[in-house]
Amino acid sequence: MDIQNELVWSHSRGRAFHGCRRAYWFNYYGSWGGWDAAAPEEARLAYVQKKLTSRAMWTGSIVHMVAEQGLKRAMDDADRGYAIVDWPGDAMRAYAKRTAQADIAGSASGRWLSRPSKLTGFAEHYYALPVTDADWQAALDEIDRQVGSLAENRIYKRLRVAAVRIREVEELRRFWVGDAEVYLAIDAMVGDGTGGVVIIDWKTGDSHDDGEIAAQLGVYGLYATQELGVAEDRVVAMHVNLRHGTETRHVVGPAAIQAARDAVATGVAEMRAALVDVPNNVARKEDFPPLPEGSERCAWCNFRRVCGRE
Ligand code: SF4
Structure with a gap:
């Protein structure tokens, strides 16, 4: 059965609509179906590029993932009526470090491209940006610092205690x-x-x-x-x-x-007005123009390859 591409509003989609319209189109329309090996080349490229992350975004993702794990573990214990098992800061940091190192290795080797929706792919690798080992280490250090800060945070600790x-x-x-x-x-x-x-x-x-x-x-x-x-x-x-x-x-x-x-x-009214077929949520690429040539934003846009602005 085909999955329908539906127009569902989110805060980030609203922001994207008011940025580059072509990037919005790649994100929500041009990449649609690109997970299928039989999809057109443009959709496949846009799909992969939509999944790219950067060190800054990824730092946030890892820290959020650890916070989520920490709270959900406590919620599971509370649901079962057990005492809440401690997850020490050292163990949280070690877990974050293992995950982060695996992400970097999987992206650097290109293995992430076999499952771009599940594995982490960095724009730094995909676009062969000049990032040094020291830059990666700095990102790992920042993750370690922030996960340590989470472990000691009074609100995080109170949430775990009050997990019920x-x-x-x-x-x-x-x-x-x-x-x-x-x-x-x-x-x-x-x-x-x-x-x-x-x-x-x-x-x-x-x-x-x-x-x-x-x-x-x-x-x-x-x-x-x-x-x-x-x-x-x-x-x-x-x-x-x-x-x-x-x-x-x-x-x-x-x-x-x-x-x-x-x-x-x-x-949603603005987004619908840009469609060529509202009931079926169909958007034509030509109705979503790229930014002017030479725009600064294109230099770091994830879609710069499929957009011809690399
Ligand atoms: S490369 Fe530039 S024009 Fe193309 S989608 Fe990205 S921001 Fe828009």
Whole structure:
């Protein structure tokens, strides 16, 4: 049976739509079906390139993966009524290091290309960028530092102790907002014990845009209120920055939730308006123009090969 390519809004898709339109097309349309060996060459290339990561993105992925494991282990213990088994910081760091080293080796050898949806492939290898062993070591060191910071983080520790109250961790959710479907996955959501929820967002990068953060939190709030029945004034978010060791508390609130509802409606309307066939979600490449030749962004775009801008 053919899988249907559906238009499902997400915060990242909304951002991509307002970046390079051709990159958006490669990501959501041109790469569709590229997992099949019989697919056209362009779709296969776009599919592989869509999966590429970079050291910065991957650092975040590894740290998030360890946080997810740590919380889900505690949730499993709590579900079974067992005492929560400690996962010591040294063991977390060793697990992260093994995973990270395997990722680098699998990408460097090209083995990841046999299963690009499951294995990690770095743009650094795919595009033969001049990255030294010291650069890779620096990325490994940063992962080690951030996983160590996670292990000692007071919120992470409290979540593990209160695992029975965790409502979800990295679950891919799909829900309707009006006539639009929305995807999201929340790092962690925990009940506050009095009917509200606290959303935990692990941050691993250098800088974050306040507007972006507010928009993303609004979508989380929309999910919590609409799908879980939490009151609009009972959604709180904690941003835990593991790179800098800081944490920030935000009250999401009705205004941010309404703004998210509006952003979904407007975003999906814009995306549909760009389609040639809305019911079947068909987009023509020529309706999604590339950036002007020489654009700075093309130098680091994952699709630069299939786009002819390498
Ligand atoms: S290489 Fe440039 S024009 Fe092509 S998809 Fe990427 S950003 Fe857009």
